[in-house]
Amino acid sequence: MRLARLKYDPHTVLDFFDEGLAALGALRERTWHDRLEVVAEGCAAALWNAQDALFAGELRFVPVDAATARDAAREVFPGCPLTFRLAEALRQTPLQLERLVMADASPARPPDPAVAEKLWRAQFPDSARWRMLTPFLPDFHFSLLALARCEIQAIDQHWSLRRLALSLPGGEPDENLAAEIPFARAAGDSPAPKDWPAPDPARWSGLLERALALDVADEIAAVRARQENSLRRELDRVDEYFEKYEQELNARAGRSGSENVKLKIADRLAAAKAEHVRRRADQAARHEIRVHPHLDALVLVAEAAWFARLELQRGTDLRAVAARFVPRSRRWAV
Numbered sequence: 021m022r023l024a025r026l027k028y029d030p031h032t033v034l035d036f037f038d039e040g041l042a043a044l045g046a047l048r049e050r051t052w053h054d055r056l057e058v059v060a061e062g063c064a065a066a067l068w069n070a071q072d073a074l075f076a077g078e079l080r081f082v083p084v085d086a087a088t089a090r091d092a093a094r095e096v097f098p099g100c101p102l103t104f105r106l107a108e109a110l111r112q113t114p115l116q117l118e119r120l121v122m123a124d125a126s127p128a129r130p131p132d133p134a135v136a137e138k139l140w141r142a143q144f145p146d147s148a149r150w151r152m153l154t155p156f157l158p159d160f161h162f163s164l165l166a167l168a169r170c171e172i173q174a175i176d177q178h179w180s181l182r183r184l185a186l187s188l189p190g191g192e193p194d195e196n197l198a199a200e201i202p203f204a205r206a207a208g209d210s211p212a213p214k215d216w217p218a219p220d221p222a223r224w225s226g227l228l229e230r231a232l233a234l235d236v237a238d239e240i241a242a243v244r245a246r247q248e249n250s251l252r253r254e255l256d257r258v259d260e261y262f263e264k265y266e267q268e269l270n271a272r273a274g275r276s277g278s279e280n281v282k283l284k285i286a287d288r289l290a291a292a293k294a295e296h297v298r299r300r301a302d303q304a305a306r307h308e309i310r311v312h313p314h315l316d317a318l319v320l321v322a323e324a325a326w327f328a329r330l331e332l333q334r335g336t337d338l339r340a341v342a343a344r345f346v347p348r349s350r351r352w353a354v
Contacts, residue, residue, distance in 0.1 A: 021198045021235070023181045028098040030054055030081040037079065037096065040106045054081045067105045068093060117219055117318050120165075121207040122348075124324040130156030131326065136345055140330075140352055149333035153340060159327035160213040161346045161353055162188045163197055166228055167317035170236055173310040174243050175250060184231050185321075187353050188217055191227035193234065196349050197321070213322045232313055243309055251307040255300060262296040323348060 026032075037056060041048050046060035056079045060067070065075040081096045082088075092101055131139075137150050164186045172178040185198035266289060273285045325344040332341055344353045 021183055021195060022239075023183060025181075028084050030083055030096075033096055033103065034081045036103075037081075037106065040110050044109060051078065055079065056081070063109060067102055067109065111316055115315055115318055117320060119216065120204075120319050120321050121212050122321060122323040123205040123207045131345060131347070136328075139345075139350055143352055146334050147332055148335070149331065149338070151331040153329040153331050156326040156328050156345070159325050159344055160322045161325035161344045162213075162217050163194055163321045163323070164188055164191075164224060164227070165197070165201060165317075165319040165321050166315055168228075168232060169314040169316060170232065171312040171314065172236070172239065172243060173312065174247055175307070178239065178243065180236075180239070182232070182235055184228060184235065186227050186231055190354070191231065192353075193231050194349065200348075201321070216320060216322070228313075228315075232311075236311065240309065240311070247307045247309060251303060254303045254307075258296070258299045258303060262292055262299075265292055325353070 031053075034050075034054065034056060038048055038050070041058060041060065041064055044060070044064035045062065046058055046064035048059075049057045051057050058075065058077060058079060060075045061073075065073060068075045068077075077094060079094060079096055079102075082090070084098055086097070090097055090100075096102055133152055136152075136156075140150055141147060166184045166186075168182050168184060170178075170180045170182055172180075183198045183201070185194040185201065186192065187194050269285050269289050269292070273282050276282060276285075323346065325346050327342070327344050330341050330343055332339060341354055345351075346353060
């Protein structure tokens, strides 16, 4: 899901700089409602200079409608480079995999088998036979939660912040968890899972890539439509130019009786055709769409679930499967 972009507010951004610079070890003091005095060295000073030399100065957080000239080293404003540098400096490198056990808000008793079967058939309508081989047992269901900055490079650049939630092990998107995780509570002293899924960077990377592609599909479609219209105009312009140029050369060759001139014109025609192909390829490359995701957080989430072994028949295939019923979403995970 795409997170809504916050409006620029000088006081909120000042709080972010105050806490962020403190985390990097800088000294700060609020000298006025829109001023922050900073003394920084090391990684905190790298926001202003690449040599990590000592920095001492006052930052001013200007309102969004300020009309005066901006000083990018001393003033903070919408799109200010200092804001991006501070966010990058606060980002953990390498990215740490965090763990979260959600508080159990589900009923103490397992669902009625009839209700569980009804929900299964709604989720998997191709199941001909459904039978529980074991009673429900308390268990945990795991999900992978990621916070990603998505950069779409096209004629105009697009940035968005997205939260992705994938059900493990299959990697199915869980939109409800992505939307509800800000309101979730940690389990506290409740028992934690004994067997967390082993980190699998290669496989999880593929799952996240697939989920992100689905999440940005609508935005990419709008960008692609604009890119295609622009590319069509540019290709028409290039084709028209070289078509007229070739017509002019052919007309010259027809009017000339000199074989030497005709040979030179033939060479120019061959060069024009090669240049025509190159210009079209150049325009196609200029109109490519590139998507660059940047992961800012990765969390392995555990929540209470009910485990059972089921006997299923799909077509002529009769088999036993292990499945978990997730009370939060009232869905099955196989």
